[in-house]
Amino acid sequence: MNSFSRIDSVRAASSGIAANSQTQNMHERLDAPKLTADAILAAPKPHERIPPTERIVAIGTSAGGTKALEVVLPGLKKTCPGIVIVQHMPEKFTAAFAMRLNQLSAIEIREARDRDLVTPGLALIAPGGKHLLVRRNGLKYYVNVVNGPMVCRHRPSVDVLFRSMACAAGRNGVGYILTGMGDDGARGMREMFDAGAQTFAQNEASCVVFGMPKEAVRMGGVRDQLPLERVADSINRLYAL
Template sequence: MSSKIRVIVVDDSALVRSLLSEIINRQADMECVATANDPLVARELIRELDPDVITLDVEMPHMDGIDFLGRLMRLRPTPVVMISTLTERGAEVTLRALELGAVDFVAKPRVGIAGGLQELSHQIVDKIRVAAVAQVRRLPREHPSGPGATSSLAPSTPSPAGLLGRLSTEKIVFIGASTGGTEAIKEILVHLPPDSPAIVITQHMPAGFTTSFAARLNGLCQIRVKEASNGERLLPGHAYIAPGGTQFHVGRSGANYVAVVDDGAPVNRHKPSVEVLFKSGAALVGRNALAIMLTGMGADGAAAMREMKDAGSYNFVQDEASCVVFGMPREAIAHGAADEVLALHAIAPALVARLRSSGDRVHHRI
């Protein structure tokens, strides 16, 4: 029995199918067992070959990738890596694919595809490996997947505990996530009340996608969600997402916390890096910080989360059963960084309860 990861490539471009097949077959631990130029062909191949992972293009004949993905995740949940395009439209569709259950995506260039995909080969095969061990869940039959589909979570989603009441503006919530994180972050933010403290977020995501990610969340949440801008004051009732392809951390300007966005080097191979954001929480925010580690592969942010705990932060970590990939949370737990390990759906209520309980005994900086 082969122990290789068995992959089916679905793309309407013969060039892309050939390139992806070649990249996959160069790896000792995986093989491309079939390719398909449209979802109708792919459907029969998936039934016949039962692959471990599927790579899926978005724009194809007969049925677009989103419709196909929705049907696949309802009827035969399989790990999928989307092959997306670096355009605003590509970003929107990719986020929809992640909502429907795709594990991750690769952003292919609009021009110079042959060279571009070869440059991305390490990223492609790494994401296939992650997808092969990811937990995928069956999509509910009532979940819409068409072009006009919207999230099942409406903007009016109530917070789990109403308004927080009087809170210190010194409080800041730090969130780190990677694979599976876009939906996990949404699950938390839509359940937070409008008077929440400032929230700072690093989600591993390339440039060009975080703008759409922030806009999508902003339309669903009671708080305002935006990409962080260098030097802006971090305000209560706002969530700030690290722009893709940059480093993001918290700084001080007089009495205020501010966003620092710069072109720093990758840390733990990531830019943005959770480690960078969480280290600033340990150094500057201390016991006025709360941190959340969500689903993701690797160990980015685990050591810094322990530094936050040692500095007085209260930390929540997502449990294994609710993670798409239990890498970063596992490492955070192994580093002794967790105060509570919770299922994803329990994190927002626990955060609100923690914030409310500290409302009358806030820690003020001197």
């Protein structure tokens, strides 16, 4: 299959995923209480010193995110830091979505499994219907894939991922909040910011929906805003910082 047809298939799959997500999850999400990340894990301890180690990148996105990831991930080099991703998406779609992105990219991309190590040149996408948390063991990072209630009316939740990054990585973490509706991720990004992480939001001009990045900016957790086409380069340059 040539590159155009592969990209075309990802876009077609993305459209189908978005439609299915709306029809299957809307009633459950609207009826769910709007819980915070406290429902899954405790808040980071203020001023906790986390020893320096390799960079680790977290990306959170929702509406428009499938196409945004289609731009970002194929632009990454194999030497980029390990990446963990929450894309709001229903169950049974994330594995196929990750597989299609993997075909377009130099790095390895796949659906996360519990206790997977986060290593350079690898991107792990949260399974639909499960939360994704980053943990640390010595100088290594790994993930937990867990059940639990919806947080910010989402499962997986960006707030949960970003809070776990604040707790496990501190200033070694780098966060990107991309296009999406609502405010999931805004509080978690502020927690990453307070822990010393570098934090970025996709700018309004390049977003399909500026809701999540706008709320993260409003809460004071964003160090800089970037157009979508500059996100991959920003990640590629992290090892040079």
